[in-house]
Amino acid sequence: MxxxxxxxxxxxxxxxxxxxxxxxxxxxxxxxxxxxxxxxxxxxxxxxxxxxxxxxxxxxxxxxxxxxxxxxxxxxxxxxxxxxxxxxxxxxxxxxxxxxxxxxxxxxxxxxxxxxxxxxxxxxxxxxTRFYPLNQQARGMVQAGELGDIRLVTGHYLQDWLAKDTDWNWRLEPEAGGVLRSVGDIGTHWIDLTSFITGMKPVQVLAELTTFIPERRKPVGPVETFSRSQGATEPRTITTDDSALLLLRYPNGAKGSVAISQVNFGRKNFSAWDIAGSAASAAWGAETPDHLWIGHRDGPNQILQRDPGLMNGLGREAASLPGGHVEGFADTFFALFRQVYGDVAAGGRQPGSTYASFEDGHYEMLFCDAVLASAREGRWVDVRETTT
Missing domain, CATH: 3.40.50.720 (NAD(P)-binding Rossmann-like Domain)
Known part of the structure; x- marks a missing residue:
């Protein structure tokens, strides 16, 4: 090929x-x-x-x-x-x-x-979400040492599409979506993204999982993701997590925390991270994806607007439109697939490719194992304990 x-x-x-x-x-x-x-x-x-x-x-x-x-x-x-x-x-x-x-x-x-x-x-x-251009920009900044040594990684991923007991989707059923729902569905997005940016994966986790809506009304017919169900329903007991609070430890001694929820009214798809280093900080949120906040101690803070002419090589490579022309959710798939299909045309994954590999996907499954073990046992769990 x-x-x-x-x-x-x-x-x-x-x-x-x-x-x-x-x-x-x-x-x-x-x-x-x-x-x-x-x-x-x-x-x-x-x-x-x-x-x-x-x-x-x-x-x-x-x-x-x-x-x-x-x-x-x-x-x-x-x-x-x-x-x-x-x-x-x-x-x-x-x-x-x-x-x-x-x-x-x-x-x-x-x-x-x-x-x-x-x-x-x-x-x-x-x-x-790796392919929002400013997330690639942030990875390049960390690699260049612009933030210094990473100290603290915090943030959240919040949605509201399952906030009512009448909301339904196949992800609510463990046999279809798995025993972890909010963590498996959107939490792993946040973990993958912040690991990608910092170049470090969490090695330990302390987790609390909550099911706020223990019984829901399941429609008799199929329901597409993010759409509203109509017609007859039947009661179903829910065991998967509506939300999760996670504390994280990284291999360099950095610490982290993230709140994950699919029941926060008004939050449609709000992923956000804040990374504090020994030289500077940076923060980004999916509701304003074309702006990267950069924090300084001894000078003015900055807002970098997504503009290929102002970005580093990684950020520029992921961008498609000129500055001031907002790139959003659908554009991330275009940028990701552009890289994947470039590798398909080249005959295999290339050294500079930044999309998630199956190894990355496997780590997220090990992380989910650790989250479950931590929530059940009430202790810090080393992700390496769950290595298959």
Whole structure:
């Protein structure tokens, strides 16, 4: 595949809901050829393919993988399907982009890492928030020593789409989404992002998990992510976490804390971090993604507006538009896929690539194991204790 142009690479998307649609938008903008989609059923797939303007809806994963026009498969299905689908995709010799979390257990993710490595194919986890350009900028600043030694990493990730007992999504069911919900769904985004920026992954965690809504009304029919359900419902007991409070320890002695919630009214998708170093601090939030705050002790603080002409190499590479033209959520997928498909065209992951690998996805599963152990036992847990 080396030397192929973007429009010569064929992609297929598993999942036709909210995130699958966002993947399609980004791929079209990139110029990648869309070979087809696979829905939760042939009927659902055909209906969504027509709505999205995609020519082909596959009836099965086997049919998709047998299509010689498919070189890359995007997995945006419910979490429980990732493991088996990714295994089949890699066995078929296709490259893969998998939504987070990578799997349901660290045992599964460990095997996925090995299979991806042995396959020689590009294998990415879709931690898209890395690709807000100013998050890449912040990583470059840390690498250049502009913040000094990292001391404190704090922040939150807050949403409200599950704040009512009538709100429903498949992520609420452990058999589909896993035993950790807020942590597995959005908490791992924050951990991955701050680890990416600082160049350090937390080694210990102390966790408190809370389920504020122990019973919900499940609709009889399907509900798409972030949409409202209608019609008849049935009561369901909820055991997964609505929120989490996490304390973190890093290998260099730095400390951290993060609040995670899917039940904060008015917070639609508010991820934010604040990183304090020995020379300067920096802070960023997803509600104002084109501004990076930089804090100083002996001079004026700064606000860096996303502008390729003012940014370092990493930040500039992730940006697409001139300064003053806001880049947001959907643009992060475009920037991520631009890098992934560049590597597909080059024949493998390149040294300068910054998207999350399957190894990164496996770490997040180990981190989730540590969170669960800490919450159940009321103690600090070393993430390395859970290494598979």
């Amino acid at each position: 080396t030397g192929q142009g973007m429009n010569e690479i064929g992609a297929a998307v598993i999942g036709t809901g909210f995130i699958g649609t966002v993947h399609l938008w980004a791929l079209r903008r990139l110029g990648v050829r869309i070979a087809g989609v696979l829905g939760s059923s042939p009927g659902r797939g055909g209906e969504r393919a027509r709505a999205l303007g995609v020519d082909r809806a596959y009836n099965s994963l086997e049919e998709m993988l047998a299509d010689p026009g498919v070189q890359v498969v995007h997995v945006t299905s419910p979490n429980h399907a990732h493991y088996s689908q990714v295994k089949s995709i890699l066995a078929a010799g296709k490259h893969v982009v998998c939504e987070k979390p990578l799997s349901m257990t660290s045992g599964e993710s460990a095997e996925m890492v090995r299979l991806a490595r042995d396959s020689g194919r590009v294998a990415a986890v879709c931690y898209n």
